[in-house]
Amino acid sequence: MPAAPPLSDAFRTRAFAVQVFALALPAVLALLVFPTPLYDTRELMAWGRHLSWVTPLHPPMMVWIGGAVDWLFGPSSAAAILIGQILLAVGLVYLYAILALVTAPGNAALFTFLFGTSLYTTFAPLSFALNADILQLTPWPAIVFHYLRAARTDRRGHWLAFGFWSGIAVLTKYNAAVLFLGIGTATLAVAPFRAVLRRPGFYLASAVGLVMVAPHALGVLDHHSSVEWGLAHFERAGVAQTLSRLYEYLLGYLICFLPGAVIVVAGLLKRVLAWAPLAAPPARDDVRFLVVMNLTMQAILLGLVLIAGLDYLFRFDAPYAMMAVPALAPLVRWADRTARWFEREVTATIAGLYFAAAVIITVVYTFFASHSGLQEPIAAAAKAIRDDWTSRYRCGPAYIIGGRQGVYGVGIAMPRSVSVIDYHAITGAPWFDPAAVRAGGAVVIDDGPMTPGLLATFLPGLVTTEAKQVTLPLRRTHKAKTITYSYRFAAPQDCGS
Incomplete structure (x- = not known):
């Protein structure tokens, strides 16, 4: 490896402070102007009120974490984002650890x-806090790091950690299978790694992961809506739709690699970065492993989009982009002036860019614009509806039911004893109890003209009151905009003695 400045010179206090600032920025924006979790985050918080190995749509990890955040801090967007960013920071530590195996400490x-x-790690959490794609940024680099170290050292601790993080990844999102296929292909393709298949530690790690995933797998046998939901994302597409999916595929990498890619190009042009010579063994083998792993994953992704018809969204790219970084970083090395450039120009550019963006976003959404989701007055709506309920009934409600957009907002602002679910998730939720709906009563939230008819489909025979409405202004904005909630009550039939 080329000579490099010591790590203390490469990653000083200024760089660390800017990194912390970038990670904290979405939580700060949530505190200032975007206090309400967006729709996916609300959903997982609501489902997290019931500890279950299966959910209506996803593996359970993000629901468990969302439920824990809601239990500790309530339905706070800032808390959800902050916890997610702390988990991301763990992933970044592992990313650095991988990079330190294959490139100089400063480059890492x-x-x-x-x-x-x-852009992704800084701003995507505002919309996708605790989403599975963001959460995979923690276990994926951990899996790769411990696998590389286990392949070199055959230490039991690394094998156990590899198995543990593998189980976490599968329980977070099924796309972990693509990572494992990449690892498997690279293991067979890079000769020094083939010895792994003869080591007991590899099978111990496999057993740990399988034991962790087994309760979820058994649960899916009875409630397989999460698998059905995943398969529903595959459909035949015409040329225009396929091009749209490829656009999403490319857009995700653009968001994940900006502004870093521009900075690297600028560094090469200014000659503060230089093209790197081929790494020396054993780092050379690790680099080859990472390249083959990434090429395999990209081939699988493109096959899923172009052949299998995967309905691809840009946010799916995040863990794949993160895994590409250790394969790309060894292509460049530090020149004599790199440390000074990194500490002064790069950190100042990022800090200035994001500080300006934060000021602009805060001013715009406080005085001139609004966001119906991130500034929705869910707490005020829940209070108004609950006050109306308690003026009529002496117990309940047991459930908040209705259309997805409205039900989870109002629902997570209700007491945690209230279960919250949208119509289409009813059949896939193992915790849903129609008898409890009738006994304790329910609030039915109607998002639009289509949702009232769904009540008879999913809960036939449930009688409700006439619809009422409550109109409230959005939060944290001077933009004059309101949101109207339409709701009905299903009276409780059994309030006890």
């Missing part, structure tokens, strides 16, 4: 910083 710090301050 630079590329960790560039990914950790990307």
